[in-house]
Amino acid sequence: xxxxxxxxxxxxxxxxxxxxxxxxxxxxxxxxxxxxxxxxxxxxxxxxxxxxxxxxxxxxxxxxxxxxxxxxxxxxxxxxxxxxxxxxxxxxxxxxxxxxxxxxxxxxxxxxxxxxxxxxxxxxxxxxxxxxxxxxxxxxxxxxxxxxxxxxxxxxxxxxxxxxxxxxxxxxxxxxxxxxxxxxxxxxxxxxxxxxxxxxxxxxxxxxxxxxxxxxxxxxxxxxxxxxxxxxxxxxxxxx
Amino acid sequence: xxxxxxxxxxxxxxxxxxxxxxxxxxxxxxxxxxxxxxxxxxxxxxxxxxxxxxxxxxxxxxxxxxxxxxxxxxxxxxxxxxxxxxxxxxxxxxxxxxxxxxxxxxxxxxxxxxxxxxxxxxxxxxxxxxxxxxxxxxxxxxxxxxxxxxxxxxxxxxxxxxxxxxxxxxxxxxxxxxxxxxxxxxxxxxxxxxxxxxxxxxxxxxxxxxxxxxxxxxxxxxxxxxxxxxxxxxxxxxxxxxxxxxxxxxxxxxxxxxxxxxxxxxxxxxxxxxxxxxxxxxxxxxxxxxxxxxxxxxxxxxxxxxxx
Numbered sequence: 429x430x431x432x433x434x435x436x437x438x439x440x441x442x443x444x445x446x447x448x449x450x451x452x453x454x455x456x457x458x459x460x461x462x463x464x465x466x467x468x469x470x471x472x473x474x475x476x477x478x479x480x481x482x483x484x485x486x487x488x489x490x491x492x493x494x495x496x497x498x499x500x501x502x503x504x505x506x507x508x509x510x511x512x513x514x515x516x517x518x519x520x521x522x523x524x525x526x527x528x529x530x531x532x533x534x535x536x537x538x539x540x541x542x543x544x545x546x547x548x549x550x551x552x553x554x555x556x557x558x559x560x561x562x563x564x565x566x567x568x569x570x571x572x573x574x575x576x577x578x579x580x581x582x583x584x585x586x587x588x589x590x591x592x593x594x595x596x597x598x599x600x601x602x603x604x605x606x607x608x609x610x611x612x613x614x615x616x617x618x619x620x621x622x623x624x625x626x627x628x629x630x631x632x633x634x635x636x637x638x639x640x641x642x643x644x645x646x647x648x649x650x651x652x653x654x655x656x657x658x659x660x661x662x663x664x665x666x667x668x
Numbered sequence: 669x670x671x672x673x674x675x676x677x678x679x680x681x682x683x684x685x686x687x688x689x690x691x692x693x694x695x696x697x698x699x700x701x702x703x704x705x706x707x708x709x710x711x712x713x714x715x716x717x718x719x720x721x722x723x724x725x726x727x728x729x730x731x732x733x734x735x736x737x738x739x740x741x742x743x744x745x746x747x748x749x750x751x752x753x754x755x756x757x758x759x760x761x762x763x764x765x766x767x768x769x770x771x772x773x774x775x776x777x778x779x780x781x782x783x784x785x786x787x788x789x790x791x792x793x794x795x796x797x798x799x800x801x802x803x804x805x806x807x808x809x810x811x812x813x814x815x816x817x818x819x820x821x822x823x824x825x826x827x828x829x830x831x832x833x834x835x836x837x838x839x840x841x842x843x844x845x846x847x848x849x850x851x852x853x854x855x856x857x858x859x860x861x862x863x864x865x866x867x868x869x870x871x872x873x874x875x876x877x878x879x880x881x882x883x884x885x886x887x888x889x890x891x892x893x894x895x896x897x898x899x900x901x902x903x904x905x906x907x908x909x910x911x912x913x914x915x916x917x918x919x920x921x922x923x924x925x926x927x928x929x930x931x932x933x934x935x936x937x938x939x940x941x942x943x944x945x946x947x948x949x950x951x952x953x954x955x956x957x958x959x960x961x962x963x964x965x966x967x968x969x970x971x972x973x974x975x976x
Contacts, residue, residue: 431770511753516742
């Protein structure tokens with residue numbers, strides 16, 4: 429499993445893709461948080477990072493499937509999956525190796541934005557007057573959200589030989605699970621069940637974590653979604 | 669016994685691709701798997717390596733049941749898949765080390781083994797290149813090196829010599845023959861001469877069933893009970909039939925016939941005496957030797973069968 433993880437990290441960072449993805453994420457969030465007139469923190473006058481945490485899920489929705497799209501689709505297309513599956517590695521080890529590698533990448537990218545947090549800390553008046561609990565909660569929420577997106581991306585990648593198809597379906601499913609249920613609650617006919625429906629979606633649990641309250645139920649929700657997606661991945665690989 | 673296959677079958681939906689295969693390969697044996705395209709060779713090999721599960725039957729690799737203890741069985745298999753898939757973005761050395769580690773060799777052991785197989789397969793000059801930049805012959809050598817990295821007792825090679833030029837062909841054959849002394853090797857090919865050159869035993873597969881399993885020595889005996897005899901005069905078939913030791917006569921034309929005999933050694937004298945007695949001039953008499961190619965064609969030619 430460690431060998432698999434190392435291989436994927438090496439492959440990622442030796443490709444152009446890595447730098448495009450990192451650059452894309454940092455430039456987009458940087459502009460959004462500091463420059464764009466409607467959203468930048470400096471003009472709002474409040475020392476918190478909420479603009480970043482509002483935007484980040486939508487960016488990750490694209491980035492996570494972009495990172496995972498090749499992990500199985502490319503192996504299927506090149507036939508190298510045959511080498512992996514005939515080696516004395518279990519399918520679970522292969523999946524976990526790849527999943528952890530993508531988690532390390534996304535965690536690294538999120539870590540880079542911590543410089544925004546540090547800036548806000550010093551910009552606040554007086555220095556350090558920010559809601560640290562909400563900040564940490566939001567980061568944990570974002571990481572959990574990203575881990576689900578990656579797991580979904582991995583499962584779509586295992587279902588097809590085409591990276592593009594894996595990417596598009598992955599993004600679509602991520603969007604649906606993030607925002608779809610919330611949109612559903614606005615329908616009049618379903619008014620009675622709106623709280624229950626909202627709880628099915630990721631947005632509800634992500635917002636709960638962003639408030640700085642780390643509820644085990646929310647964490648469990650994200651973990652079980654990841655687990656389910658990885659289960660689908662396993663099934664897809666066995667079904668071939 | 670290194671490879672034991674018992675009643676192995678594979679169905680895809682309702683199509684039977686491999687049907688009730690039974691064979692064994694011992695240590696120190698090189699076995700050639702022959703068959704026309706679509707005969708089920710690759711499917712058989714994929715089942716043997718655990719890539720696809722069999723529908724029925726059992727596979728034992730070095731006394732480990734592939735179904736029950738797959739990891740132990742897989743540790744003993746070196747596999748070169750059809751079309752030799754490679755990570756084109758990796759360097760040769762990096763790739764071999766990676767394959768070593770996923771086969772459970774430690775880091776230092778992988779590096780050591782990578783150097784050894786690089787030497788064994790003759791890719792020393794290429795080891796610092798990317799796999800995507802290699803020519804076909806070298807890729808094939810890397811594929812073979814990859815299969816050898818963990819020094820497996822069983823080698824399964826799916827068309828290791830496809831698309832190589834004659835020099836590369838000889839080189840790869842040499843390596844396989846060398847390896848065959850201490851390992852059990854099963855490889856598939858379309859080249860008959862290759863089988864004759866390096867194999868101990870031949871399996872011919874057609875439409876998923878095993879049509880022939882014979883050693884090369886047994887193959888040499890194949891068809892040796894047939895003689896082509898021709899006389900200058902028309903053949904008196906009735907009289908010829910009375911000759912002892914002849915099972916069947918097949919007239920090819922008025923002067924030539926094909927004889928099926930009981931014992932090939934006992935036929936020369938009677939024929940000579942027969943010719944003398946009837947005043948015939950013996951023009952030609954030869955034992956028919958069937959090549960592997962003839963046998964292959966006979967066993968697998970289905971063009972005269974009407975599709976239903």
